Amino acid sequence: MKMLINVPETVVADALRGIAAAHPELTVDVERRVIVRRGAPFEGKVGLVSGGGSGHEPLHGGFVGRGMLTAACPGEVFTSPVPDQMVRAATAVDSGAGVLFIVKNYTGDVLNFDMAAELAEDEGVRVAKVLVNDDVAVIDSTYTAGRRGTSGTLFVEKIAGALAEEGAPLDQVADIARRVNESSRSFSVALTACSTPAKGGPTFDLPDGELELGVGIHGEPGRERRAMMTSGEIADASVEAVVDDLKPDAPLLLLVNGMGGTPLLELYGFAAEVHRVLAERRIPVARTLVGNYVTSLDMSGASVSICQVDEELLRLWDAPVATPGLRWGC
């Protein structure tokens, strides 16, 4: 498997050097692996910190900026960052208003963010945590007890980030983050496995004529393997999975997310099919976002994420955001 890298050992550090070069609006500590919005801490503003294994870009580092995360901690590829990174991020962004940790539900991430929260509290930082577990595919998985956190994380980071930007206190920012997570569901489909630099090839075996329904963002097993399906059939299955679980009674934010290796041309065609299925079910869509936002390296496939919104959540979704990976209104 050919990769555009130097050596596997420096992939994350090399990427951080690139982020530093391309984004002067971010402060990147390449050595210690922390990406911070320049100018932090911001007087009176709650800091939002997330992080996780690398390989899901632009999540999380690409979501640092006005109206979203204040800092991100990238781990090695598909490996949790360490508590040290999280503590550094927390102390770098805390203005005294406290810090919210946004944690995808993987055992390593949960343990490390828990430890980091204790250490940061010892240093006088008030910390709240929200666990993201939006993936409906399976309960318990390779790296997870309970449901996995996947592309719904984008909804949590965007909406909580917007409320923090308005100066809301820590408990309110944490509450809305939890509310967004409870209102969000995701389901992912893999057409191919992804290849990590360390392994140098596919991390699991997915035969030519098959796809994996409900796959995890590290290639964890999903619900079932099936013979290859059309875009429309995949949309049917994906929408059924998230809608039957959430049973929405309010308009949706819809994220049609590419896993990294699927061309945007195909992704927009898939978005059309997802819209068709939602229309058939008479479920209104308030906003649609299509693109590669929560990826699995070079995996082919897509995920469907929904978040049901009231007026407040929709207003916060529409609020200005200026990050490398998501940007509107400013």
Place this chain on the structure above:
Amino acid sequence: MKMLINVPETVVADALRGIAAAHPELTVDVERRVIVRRGAPFEGKVGLVSGGGSGHEPLHGGFVGRGMLTAACPGEVFTSPVPDQMVRAATAVDSGAGVLFIVKNYTGDVLNFDMAAELAEDEGVRVAKVLVNDDVAVIDSTYTAGRRGTSGTLFVEKIAGALAEEGAPLDQVADIARRVNESSRSFSVALTACSTPAKGGPTFDLPDGELELGVGIHGEPGRERRAMMTSGEIADASVEAVVDDLKPDAPLLLLVNGMGGTPLLELYGFAAEVHRVLAERRIPVARTLVGNYVTSLDMSGASVSICQVDEELLRLWDAPVATPGLRWGC
């Protein structure tokens, strides 16, 4: 080769339905294959129209919006749109101030835009044309007499779009588009071939341990095949190719562009190496953009594009833009 599609015949129409569903700020004629900025024509504003074969998304349809294109005409995958589409686009966006056609240098595109310009003039639309030929790799190629037009097209569309947004007359918008093209150079590297829906598999053969230096965005042959290189070596070769050709004496806009199948993590690492090489050559970089902007379906690889800028071009680059694929300042 598994693809997230229904059938190859409807790939472009399906994508257009998805664009229509996701982007209410655009008017999409799925049948006639024209994407127009909603509200066009705009009083006193020159219209910017581009187009080309599909498979390079977000180029061009994803660059329709405030501060960039006013309309785009997508052809079949890797196939020129037809003059009818271009004439429809021109008449849809002409406010009386005229229309600029931005044409990548491929024989089919050039012939069809030429014919469309004549037909549009017959309907009373003043038309100017600019040919984009930024790719330094080869002179004459599979579909091209002269140099190919590739990722430098983004510079032309952004900067000419910003000037048009300010209300500049047609001759000035056309002049600056030509100036940007003359100031831009690109060089692309493929690690893998791309696969078109119609073919259902790779469009050319690129052995496991080799890469193609100077590849075209449809997989056209480049300068040479070599044994696989590191990210740093590819950056050395790519920067040498564009810098030796342009011989810049002013700061650069830098686009480190993914061909579609390369993870963003790798692309940022490559951007770091490109910055290293430019720094070694003491060439200042004013702005850096990293991402998948001018793609070749699922091809792995990257292109390096540079555009040397004076104060005016830099100001127009920084001006607000709001399109699905490129967005800042508004």
